Amino acid sequence: LNQLEFGYSNVNMQHFDIVDLIRGVLTKSDILIKQKEVDLVFEDIDPLYVWSDAFMAEEVFTNYFTNALNHVAGDKIIRVTAEKLDNTVRVSVFNTGKQIPEKDINNIWDKFYKVDKARTREYGGSGVGLSIVKATMELLGQAYGVENNDDGVTFWYELDCTS
Numbered sequence: 001l002n003q004l005e006f007g008y009s010n011v012n013m014q015h016f017d018i019v020d021l022i023r024g025v026l027t028k029s030d031i032l033i034k035q036k037e038v039d040l041v042f043e044d045i046d047p048l049y050v051w052s053d054a055f056m057a058e059e060v061f062t063n064y065f066t067n068a069l070n071h072v073a074g075d076k077i078i079r080v081t082a083e084k085l086d087n088t089v090r091v092s093v094f095n096t097g098k099q100i101p102e103k104d105i106n107n108i109w110d111k112f113y114k115v116d117k118a119r120t121r122e123y124g125g126s127g128v129g130l131s132i133v134k135a136t137m138e139l140l141g142q143a144y145g146v147e148n149n150d151d152g153v154t155f156w157y158e159l160d161c162t163s
Helices: 018-028 030-036 055-071 117-123 130-139
Strands: 012-016 039-041 049-053 077-084 089-097 143-148 152-161
Touching: 012 018, 012 039, 012 055, 018 030, 018 055, 018 077, 030 117, 049 055, 055 077, 055 089, 055 130, 055 152, 130 143, 130 152
Parallel strands: 039 077
Antiparallel strands: 012 049, 077 089, 089 152, 143 152
């Protein structure tokens, strides 16, 4: 995180399939998904090629997905989507469960900020995952965010793409 925040990280831009990257992370997470009895929804879609740093893009997705696994509740659904917009691909990770209180929305990107400290202790969260997302996406100059939904929360980020 310090390297990202102080600009000491090298960005290695490359052209890669973000769908394949997502599949790889989900495959590595299969045991956790089964242990948590999560209903994972990820449609089998055609490749979507983006221009970005693949390591950084994977780190952002992994942080979002891990966050979803740690906070999924209710119907225990996690839905991952990747969709082409105009000149970007938007990757979204939705999980059913509690919404983020509006008063906390802007603070969740801050280092060590935790909405529910007791719950975070349960899974050993350190409070740096979303601050890594923020630093990474700002270094890449790309959009990212979070939205409350009626039945949960969606975290998203965008990467440049070509046809």
